[in-house]
Amino acid sequence: MAFDNKERDELRRKFHEYAQSRERSLRDDLVTAHMGLAEYLARRFTNRGEPLDDLVQVAALGLLKAVDRFDPERGLEFSTYATPTIVGELKRHFRDKGWAVRVPRRVQELHLRLGSVVSQLSQELGRSPTIGEIAQSAAVSEEEVLEAIEAGHAYRFTSLDAPSGNDDEMSLSAELGSEDQGLIDSEHRVTLSPLIAQFPPRERMILHLRFFEGLTQSEIAGRLGISQMHVSRLLARALAQLRNQAEDDS
Amino acid sequence: MASGEVRLEVPAAPEFLRISRIMAAGVASRVGFTLDEVEDLRIAIDEVCFSMVGARGRTGTIALRYLLDADELAVEGTGRFSDGLGNAPVVSALSKQILAAVVDECELSAGEEGPRFRLVKRHRPA
Numbered sequence: 001m002a003f004d005n006k007e008r009d010e011l012r013r014k015f016h017e018y019a020q021s022r023e024r025s026l027r028d029d030l031v032t033a034h035m036g037l038a039e040y041l042a043r044r045f046t047n048r049g050e051p052l053d054d055l056v057q058v059a060a061l062g063l064l065k066a067v068d069r070f071d072p073e074r075g076l077e078f079s080t081y082a083t084p085t086i087v088g089e090l091k092r093h094f095r096d097k098g099w100a101v102r103v104p105r106r107v108q109e110l111h112l113r114l115g116s117v118v119s120q121l122s123q124e125l126g127r128s129p130t131i132g133e134i135a136q137s138a139a140v141s142e143e144e145v146l147e148a149i150e151a152g153h154a155y156r157f158t159s160l161d162a163p164s165g166n167d168d169e170m171s172l173s174a175e176l177g178s179e180d181q182g183l184i185d186s187e188h189r190v191t192l193s194p195l196i197a198q199f200p201p202r203e204r205m206i207l208h209l210r211f212f213e214g215l216t217q218s219e220i221a222g223r224l225g226i227s228q229m230h231v232s233r234l235l236a237r238a239l240a241q242l243r244n245q246a247e248d249d250s
Numbered sequence: 251m252a253s254g255e256v257r258l259e260v261p262a263a264p265e266f267l268r269i270s271r272i273m274a275a276g277v278a279s280r281v282g283f284t285l286d287e288v289e290d291l292r293i294a295i296d297e298v299c300f301s302m303v304g305a306r307g308r309t310g311t312i313a314l315r316y317l318l319d320a321d322e323l324a325v326e327g328t329g330r331f332s333d334g335l336g337n338a339p340v341v342s343a344l345s346k347q348i349l350a351a352v353v354d355e356c357e358l359s360a361g362e363e364g365p366r367f368r369l370v371k372r373h374r375p376a
Contacts, residue, residue, distance in 0.1 A: 128286035131279035211351040216286040
């Protein structure tokens with residue numbers, strides 16, 4: 001990613017111009033010209049179980065911030081200025097993910113398969129199945145079932161703006177009766193912290209039903225018409241987000 | 251029904267919460283807990299241990315005892331911290347609400363080297 005003198009002068013000129021004009025196309029040019037640096041730094045974080053593509057995205061975000069904040073008047077080389085910003089962004093990415101771990105494909109697949117196994121068993125038994133029953137029905141060991149359930153908790157950090165579900169995006173009004181909605185709204189005003197109020201309606205509903213109304217996960221699954229494994233994932237994700245939020249505030 | 255005790259001591263860092271959770275789920279499935287109950291226990295362990303170590307972890311360990319009895323599982327945790335950051339449990343109102351919803355009993359107290367907890371989850375045969 002070394003530049004020759006001519007390229008260097010050209011970039012310097014663009015930095016000066018961008019500092020004045022804040023022209024978007026100039027910014028894009030500058031980011032593109034330095035993507036090599038972002039990729040180089042992202043590569044140094046690849047032994048931590050994250051795909052390189054994701055890391056390059058994160059590094060590119062850091063690069064963008066650096067381009068925006070760089071002051072060419074101060075005579076510093078851009079790469080000298082940008083490196084700590086990009087590395088900082090990468091480190092923050094890992095910190096935000098906290099305890100998340102990479103889940104092998106085999107476990108991911110079993111996790112997804114268990115969604116329907118659990119739903120079917122719950123219906124047949126009229127209660128939540130035991131781990132042994134799930135293992136037998138899925139023809140795997142109890143340990144494999146436990147591992148697959150845990151996979152739903154080994155959750156990747158996503159922003160609060162992320163869509164509330166992934167396998168079934170139905171609108172909340174279709175899921176809830178109007179009295180439910182009224183109850184939830186009034187309860188929210190009294191009991192729920194502003195942290196919870198920021199969640200999308202579905203997560204808010206699940207948090208409320210589980211922790212304030214005392215419904216079990218399988219009861220919530222039945223009420224919302226989604227699988228229990230999905231309820232479990234959404235709960236785990238919401239709890240992790242609440243923590244992240246509390247950390248950021250402290 | 252099986253009874254007995256399983257012990258685990260993990261570094262006081264968030265990345266080890268997973269092991270505490272998996273152990274809880276493994277032990278709970280031994281005593282025939284339902285998926286709902288296993289999930290609740292897992293959430294409880296995660297919540298209470300996270301309240302002890304925080305996102306940045308602490309210097310020391312958490313010693314966990316999983317006590318199996320007919321139809322119930324008690325988990326006792328003892329923080330053994332050497333960072334001088336205090337031994338009193340720090341639990342948000344929301345965490346308390348979450349714990350109250352998922353386990354039958356939960357006590358938190360200050361121990362000699364760090365916070366302690368004891369929680370109990372009972373199996374309810376349908």
